Amino acid sequence: MVKVVLKEVSKYFGKVRAVDNLNLEIKDGEFVALLGPSGCGKTTTLLMIAGIYKPTKGRIYFDNEDITDLPPKDRNIGMVFQSYALYPHMTVYNNIAFPLKLKKTPKHVIHEKVVKVARLLRIDNLLDRKPSQLSGGQQQRVALARALVKEPDVLLLDEPLSNLDAKLRIYMRAELKRLQKELKVTTIYVTHDQVEAMSMADRIAVMNQGKLQQYAEPNILYDKPANIFVAGFIGNPPMNFIEGSIMEVNGEYYFDSGVFKLKIHRSLGEMISSKTEEAILGFRPEHIKLVTTKAPNAIKGIVYVVEPLGRDMVVNIKVNDTIIKALASPEIQLTPGQQIYIILDERKIHFFNKSTGEAIV
Amino acid sequence: MLSLPRYRIESRKTKALLRSIIKYLIVIVVAVIPLIPVWIMYLWLIMQSFSPKVNLGIIPLGFTLNNWRFLWSPLKMGLKTYPNIWPITINTLLIALGVSGIVVLISTLGGYALSRMEFAGRTGMMKFIIALHAFPSVILLIALFIILNKLGLYGKGYVTLLGITLVKAGLEIPMASWIIKGFFDAIPWDVEWAALVDGCTRWRLWRSIVLPLVLPGIGAISIFSFLSGWSEFLLVFTYVKDEAYYTLPVLIYHMIGEYKMVDWGLLAALGLFFTIPTIIFFSTSQKLLLRIYVGGVKG
Ligand SMILES: Nc1ncnc2c1ncn2[C@@H]1O[C@H](COP(=O)(O)OP(=O)(O)OP(=O)(O)O)[C@@H](O)[C@H]1O
Ligand SMILES: [Mg+2]
Numbered sequence: 314m315v316k317v318v319l320k321e322v323s324k325y326f327g328k329v330r331a332v333d334n335l336n337l338e339i340k341d342g343e344f345v346a347l348l349g350p351s352g353c354g355k356t357t358t359l360l361m362i363a364g365i366y367k368p369t370k371g372r373i374y375f376d377n378e379d380i381t382d383l384p385p386k387d388r389n390i391g392m393v394f395q396s397y398a399l400y401p402h403m404t405v406y407n408n409i410a411f412p413l414k415l416k417k418t419p420k421h422v423i424h425e426k427v428v429k430v431a432r433l434l435r436i437d438n439l440l441d442r443k444p445s446q447l448s449g450g451q452q453q454r455v456a457l458a459r460a461l462v463k464e465p466d467v468l469l470l471d472e473p474l475s476n477l478d479a480k481l482r483i484y485m486r487a488e489l490k491r492l493q494k495e496l497k498v499t500t501i502y503v504t505h506d507q508v509e510a511m512s513m514a515d516r517i518a519v520m521n522q523g524k525l526q527q528y529a530e531p532n533i534l535y536d537k538p539a540n541i542f543v544a545g546f547i548g549n550p551p552m553n554f555i556e557g558s559i560m561e562v563n564g565e566y567y568f569d570s571g572v573f574k575l576k577i578h579r580s581l582g583e584m585i586s587s588k589t590e591e592a593i594l595g596f597r598p599e600h601i602k603l604v605t606t607k608a609p610n611a612i613k614g615i616v617y618v619v620e621p622l623g624r625d626m627v628v629n630i631k632v633n634d635t636i637i638k639a640l641a642s643p644e645i646q647l648t649p650g651q652q653i654y655i656i657l658d659e660r661k662i663h664f665f666n667k668s669t670g671e672a673i674v
Numbered sequence: 675m676l677s678l679p680r681y682r683i684e685s686r687k688t689k690a691l692l693r694s695i696i697k698y699l700i701v702i703v704v705a706v707i708p709l710i711p712v713w714i715m716y717l718w719l720i721m722q723s724f725s726p727k728v729n730l731g732i733i734p735l736g737f738t739l740n741n742w743r744f745l746w747s748p749l750k751m752g753l754k755t756y757p758n759i760w761p762i763t764i765n766t767l768l769i770a771l772g773v774s775g776i777v778v779l780i781s782t783l784g785g786y787a788l789s790r791m792e793f794a795g796r797t798g799m800m801k802f803i804i805a806l807h808a809f810p811s812v813i814l815l816i817a818l819f820i821i822l823n824k825l826g827l828y829g830k831g832y833v834t835l836l837g838i839t840l841v842k843a844g845l846e847i848p849m850a851s852w853i854i855k856g857f858f859d860a861i862p863w864d865v866e867w868a869a870l871v872d873g874c875t876r877w878r879l880w881r882s883i884v885l886p887l888v889l890p891g892i893g894a895i896s897i898f899s900f901l902s903g904w905s906e907f908l909l910v911f912t913y914v915k916d917e918a919y920y921t922l923p924v925l926i927y928h929m930i931g932e933y934k935m936v937d938w939g940l941l942a943a944l945g946l947f948f949t950i951p952t953i954i955f956f957s958t959s960q961k962l963l964l965r966i967y968v969g970g971v972k973g
Contacts, residue, residue: 398864
């Protein structure tokens with residue numbers, strides 16, 4: 314139950330900047346997800362917080378106390394490693410009991426706690442086995458039990474659910490979130506599954522190539538992505554991007570992609586053109602309205618492929634050479650090759666600076 | 675596949691069968707047949723030692739413990755009486771245990787450093803270690819003689835044996851470090867880190883996690899170095915002049931030296947006596963020794 318602060322933390326491995334100037338504040342009891350593609354420095358960040366790696370630069374604080382040089386054992390951290398890192402020579406029971414033994418907890422208390430956490434994670438029937446006799450998902454839950462049992466101040470989870478089947482994963486997500494709120498333990502949860510991050514975390518830190526891209530609540534990440542990377546990373550199917558420029562004709566502003574012109578509001582147009590000429594238009598598949606008849610300010614396209622998803626469907630629309638993905642209800646009858654019009658809601662479109670990738674609106 | 679005519683499937687089956695038969699034949703020729711002389715030699719030893727007389731070398735005629743009398747009475751061959759077998763056995767055992775103890779202690783620490791720590795010249799050092807092992811102790815005899823002499827470890831009974839133990843251990847350490855390094859390599863970093871996060875000190879990490887995981891490796895190098903100390907001949911032969919401080923290999927050598935009146939039965943019994951540790955180790959720890967070559971940390 315501590316506040317974790319990373320101040321200008323960097324970690325270099327030779328020339329590789331695994332983490333680059335990371336500033337992050339995790340509030341007491343908060344559940345934060347570290348989200349990013351493979352190799353973006355998530356594990357490295359966790360290992361620095363755990364005290365395994367020493368930052369090349371920067372400081373780490375727990376509750377305003379500088380713990381950068383504190384050894385791991387004095388940080389009271391529970392961690393699930395990406396590879397589970399169970400002790401191969403110990404039974405599941407002893408694996409879970411190990412942190413408690415190190416704390417010199419009385420035997421009967423250890424027993425109670427181990428059994429309780431094992432039951433919670435549905436591994437109480439496996440306590441006598443060795444890790445090599447477990448499936449990946451079972452090993453993962455043992456690792457989780459080992460991290461939880463010591464009632465840590467900070468819980469570091471490196472993709473703890475990646476090996477579970479869909480059903481168990483959904484159960485564990487809910488269980489983990491409930492548990493986290495109940496124990497009020499400050500939690501940093503690494504994942505590259507954005508659905509997992511969105512559904513579990515209070516705040517999400519999106520990383521790419523060692524750099525923090527945006528750190529905000531899930532809905533803000535979704536509604537107001539700070540840059541093109543975040544916009545494209547959050548949301549499924551991902552946001553559509555179209556390059557173009559802003560032009561003014563007789564006091565009216567247009568986004569011109571070269572293929573179509575989209576009229577935009579005057580104030581919006583002025584703001585964009587004050588920052589850049591070359592802009593990227595972004596809009597989410599779920600914010601597109603499809604109509605079959607010509608409408609004002611609609612983009613004309615041709616239905617390319619339709620992918621039914623059950624509850625709704627993804628329509629791939631070809632606008633000249635670009636494919637635009639739209640989410641539509643399956644009621645509309647669409648056939649490939651058919652002409653279609655895309656209507657965008659101006660309140661839900663985004664513009665990005667083409668050269669920097671920063672969001673303008 | 676399914677549409678293939680039946681006769682073709684049949685002919686494929688026969689071919690596969692033929693191939694596996696040929697494979698087994700090759701294995702037998704390559705691996706089993708060369709071992710036959712070795713087995714015959716051991717059979718010869720056993721028969722010779724327990725029988726007053728043998729036919730064709732391996733067919734015993736009667737049973738006797740006469741050849742084993744050196745275990746409870748003075749060791750005599752021809753006219754000469756040799757020192758009692760038990761002090762000699764203890765000398766041999768002391769060297770073997772000493773070598774094994776020193777090798778385990780130093781190679782385990784060294785192997786850990788080689789496996790886990792990044793330091794300048796690590797790769798060069800490992801190559802050097804392998805090269806070291808290639809040097810036979812013969813070429814070091816004179817240099818070692820001078821060193822032992824300077825250190826006052828020459829010609830002083832047990833002190834000389836101590837010196838020999840140190841030298842022998844020194845010669846064994848490079849290879850043993852290599853073997854044990856492989857065992858350390860097989861422990862994932864994550865496992866060590868997990869232990870540190872769980873609250874281990876460095877020392878506790880070693881004792882509770884690392885050591886148990888390399889125990890098979892430690893077992894293996896202790897057996898190897900024990901046997902190599904047990905059968906050390908050259909160093910003892912060169913540096914020990916007093917019969918009281920002989921070891922079994924040197925004793926056996928001297929007895930063969932009396933070639934005019936060799937008592938083959940006695941020699942066979944003595945040879946068997948000498949191989950007892952080897953036989954014990956290899957029959958009890960085959961699995962362990964195999965794992966050195968297979969390697970890996972498995973629960
Ligand atoms: N010990 C190391 N030595 C050298 N480079 C390393 C080391 N550890 C990590 N890196 C590099 O640092 C970068 C970040 O690695 P990290 O393991 O933190 O990624 P990650 O975000 O956890 O990725 P994943 O989702 O695949 O686990 C990668 O480019 C990686 O190659
Ligand atoms: Mg990782």
